Amino acid sequence: MGVTGSRATIGVELKSAGKPLAFEKDDRDAIAQMAARYPDRSSAVMPALWLAQKRFGFLSKEAVAAVAEALQIPEPEVAGVATFYSMYNLAPTGRHILQVCMTLSCSLLGADALLAHMSKKLGIEPGETTPDGKFTLRKVECLASCGTGPCLQVNEQVFQELLDPASVDKLIESLP
Amino acid sequence: MKHPLGNYGPVVTPAGMKEPILFGDFATAGVETLDGFRGAGGYQTALDALKNRKPEEITEIVKASGLRGRGGAGFPTGMKWSFVPKGSPKPKYLVVNADESEPGTFKDRELMARSPHRLLEGILLASYAIQSHHAFVYLRGEFAFLEPLLAQALDDARAAGLFGKNIGGSGFDLEITLHLGAGAYICGEETALLDSLEGKRGQPRTKPPFPAVEGLYKCPTVVNNVETIQSVPFIVKNGADWFRKWGPEKSPGTKVFSVSGLVNQPGNYEIEMGLPLSQLLDKYAGGMRSGAKLKAVIPGGSSVPWLTPDQIETKLDFDSVAAAGSLLGSGGAIFIDDGVCVVDALLNLTHFYRHESCGKCTPCREGTHWMEMLLHKIEDGEGGTQDVSTLKTVAEQILGRSLCALGDAAAMPILSVLQKFPDEIDHHLTAKRCLVNERRESVERVRRAEPATV
Ligand SMILES: Cc1cc2nc3c(=O)[nH]c(=O)nc-3n(C[C@H](O)[C@H](O)[C@H](O)COP(=O)(O)O)c2cc1C
Ligand code: SF4
Ligand code: FES
Numbered sequence: 001m002g003v004t005g006s007r008a009t010i011g012v013e014l015k016s017a018g019k020p021l022a023f024e025k026d027d028r029d030a031i032a033q034m035a036a037r038y039p040d041r042s043s044a045v046m047p048a049l050w051l052a053q054k055r056f057g058f059l060s061k062e063a064v065a066a067v068a069e070a071l072q073i074p075e076p077e078v079a080g081v082a083t084f085y086s087m088y089n090l091a092p093t094g095r096h097i098l099q100v101c102m103t104l105s106c107s108l109l110g111a112d113a114l115l116a117h118m119s120k121k122l123g124i125e126p127g128e129t130t131p132d133g134k135f136t137l138r139k140v141e142c143l144a145s146c147g148t149g150p151c152l153q154v155n156e157q158v159f160q161e162l163l164d165p166a167s168v169d170k171l172i173e174s175l176p
Numbered sequence: 177m178k179h180p181l182g183n184y185g186p187v188v189t190p191a192g193m194k195e196p197i198l199f200g201d202f203a204t205a206g207v208e209t210l211d212g213f214r215g216a217g218g219y220q221t222a223l224d225a226l227k228n229r230k231p232e233e234i235t236e237i238v239k240a241s242g243l244r245g246r247g248g249a250g251f252p253t254g255m256k257w258s259f260v261p262k263g264s265p266k267p268k269y270l271v272v273n274a275d276e277s278e279p280g281t282f283k284d285r286e287l288m289a290r291s292p293h294r295l296l297e298g299i300l301l302a303s304y305a306i307q308s309h310h311a312f313v314y315l316r317g318e319f320a321f322l323e324p325l326l327a328q329a330l331d332d333a334r335a336a337g338l339f340g341k342n343i344g345g346s347g348f349d350l351e352i353t354l355h356l357g358a359g360a361y362i363c364g365e366e367t368a369l370l371d372s373l374e375g376k377r378g379q380p381r382t383k384p385p386f387p388a389v390e391g392l393y394k395c396p397t398v399v400n401n402v403e404t405i406q407s408v409p410f411i412v413k414n415g416a417d418w419f420r421k422w423g424p425e426k427s428p429g430t431k432v433f434s435v436s437g438l439v440n441q442p443g444n445y446e447i448e449m450g451l452p453l454s455q456l457l458d459k460y461a462g463g464m465r466s467g468a469k470l471k472a473v474i475p476g477g478s479s480v481p482w483l484t485p486d487q488i489e490t491k492l493d494f495d496s497v498a499a500a501g502s503l504l505g506s507g508g509a510i511f512i513d514d515g516v517c518v519v520d521a522l523l524n525l526t527h528f529y530r531h532e533s534c535g536k537c538t539p540c541r542e543g544t545h546w547m548e549m550l551l552h553k554i555e556d557g558e559g560g561t562q563d564v565s566t567l568k569t570v571a572e573q574i575l576g577r578s579l580c581a582l583g584d585a586a587a588m589p590i591l592s593v594l595q596k597f598p599d600e601i602d603h604h605l606t607a608k609r610c611l612v613n614e615r616r617e618s619v620e621r622v623r624r625a626e627p628a629t630v
Pocket of ligand 1 (some may be wrong): 244245246247248249250251253273274275276277278361362363364365366367399400401402404405580581582585
């Protein structure tokens with residue numbers, strides 16, 4: 001019996017970006033400021049990884065190396081953090097990450113139907129990205145909006161009470 | 177009510193009270209701004225305490241109030257604070273647990289979104305009490321949309337001299353750092369949270385040492401839930417006896433319950449501790465939707481044993497819920513209707529725990545995996561009595577043998593369902609199919625119907 005829980009998996013290989021990556025001066029300054037907000041600069045790994053993800057698209061081997069270099073922290077430690085948290089993307093994603101909550105309260109309110117509808121509308125399975133690079137569809141766990149499910153987080157924003165397929169379609173179509 | 181940061185239900189006045197405590201803030205227009213909050217007397221209690229009271233006095237009031245942690249474990253807050261060693265030369269830290277990721281729980285989000293300065297005032301008081309000069313708010317990654325709002329509140333408060341050096345001329349200094357997680361339920365566990373805050377994989381530590389003695393960067397640290405911290409200003413302002421006017425002796429005060437499931441009016445309700453579960457459901461949440469019959473209740477977030485409808489008069493306070501065989505937990509009450517298959521629901525939760533297991537200890541890492549697989553088999557009509565007994569054994573083996581409470585959280589609901597719904601489990605074994613899914617269509621109709629207005 002293997003270990004398949006994503007968080008429990010260790011030694012995940014990071015993908016290559018295919019080229020070296022480095023932070024520009026502004027980002028380096030921002031990372032220095034992050035480090036200054038904590039008693040120990042190692043605490044800035046998570047905010048720096050967020051910045052790297054925003055800047056480089058996903059956390060490749062090279063992006064992780066850039067964070068390690070900027071904070072002067074061993075690369076394997078940074079890689080360990082990057083591979084533990086589910087919101088750090090280890091592969092390229094679409095412009096909009098559509099995250100459907102599948103946990104119990106939302107499931108009681110129709111999360112399965114919502115996911116099925118979106119999957120059909122976008123023509124992709126959960127975990128996949130549309131060929132035009134616009135949408136990534138994902139199943140996620142409880143988003144702390146359980147009273148107003150089923151809910152969907154689009155990038156940072158949460159949309160709730162998505163019961164009506166037409167309103168879901170409208171939402172998807174409204175995304176740039 | 178439609179709020180820019182979410183759809184929130186109506187604010188109701190708890191039975192027997194003139195007004196709610198925590199939710200009382202929401203009645204003040206503009207309370208989310210510094211001016212609005214200060215206009216209603218906000219920060220006065222903290223400023224007064226910093227200047228005129230000793231830190232120990234604050235701890236004593238909170239201790240005497242009997243406030244118990246609202247994050248799940250219900251540990252007495254004042255007592256936790258008093259464990260911080262006084263003579264220690266090391267810096268001390270306050271960490272607010274805003275990771276809110278226990279399925280069924282969505283109260284901290286509403287509290288922070290609607291009254292961010294109350295959280296900051298609570299942080300000021302708690303930090304002063306334990307003499308911490310650096311506090312942290314650990315916000316779950318999915319709450320990134322709340323970060324600008326909290327950062328703004330903090331900037332405004334700092335500009336007004338409420339944070340930083342020599343606050344209000346008291347000589348007390350305090351800095352606050354907001355820290356954004358990145359998606360991991362386990363980071364709600366306090367020691368995993370501290371590891372995460374130190375820039376590591378968020379995996380629980382062995383206890384003892386407890387954080388109050390050796391926490392963040394090996395320094396004395398108090399970790400408290402958002403709701404706990406937001407309660408503090410009211411208690412310090414009005415006194416311990418005032419807080420004890422509500423709720424039973426050992427669970428005083430009010431508590432915010434998050435209600436979800438097929439009820440007419442889901443949402444957060446602040447009620448007096450010790451009210452029966454039936455009142456939360458019927459009086460506040462408007463009862464089950466028409467066509468949906470109550471089958472089970474998970475009273476304290478997904479990690480606790482299930483209750484059955486015959487236990488609906490169970491009082492909602494820490495000890496009464498424990499006496500009924502469950503736990504008050506985070507107060508996330510999930511009402512499960514008869515259109516739901518208990519095996520399917522358990523499978524959903526077990527998948528969650530398997531996915532969120534941090535992998536540090538074997539019983540949980542391997543056990544959650546086994547349990548999910550067995551539940552799958554049973555739900556799919558491929559299970560036999562042997563699978564049910566293996567499921568029970570695995571759950572029993574996890575219980576009490578895992579490093580943190582996540583293992584127990586995965587096992588307890590399963591054991592309670594095996595005990596309370598034997599017929600429904602048996603049906604899966606004998607009929608080789610699910611009892612409920614045969615009625616799926618009518619269930620879908622109820623789900624899609626508009627809830628009754630209450
Ligand atoms: C798996 C797990 C998840 C937890 N998640 C949370 C959470 O999201 N928020 C929270 O406040 N406490 C959570 N807790 C409880 C914390 O460990 C801790 O007891 C709490 O933050 C202490 O604050 P309190 O005393 O104010 O309740 C969790 C515990 C476990 C074992
Ligand atoms: S019980 Fe589970 S989540 Fe907790 S330390 Fe062990 S493996 Fe990690
Ligand atoms: S179960 Fe979906 S938000 Fe909590």
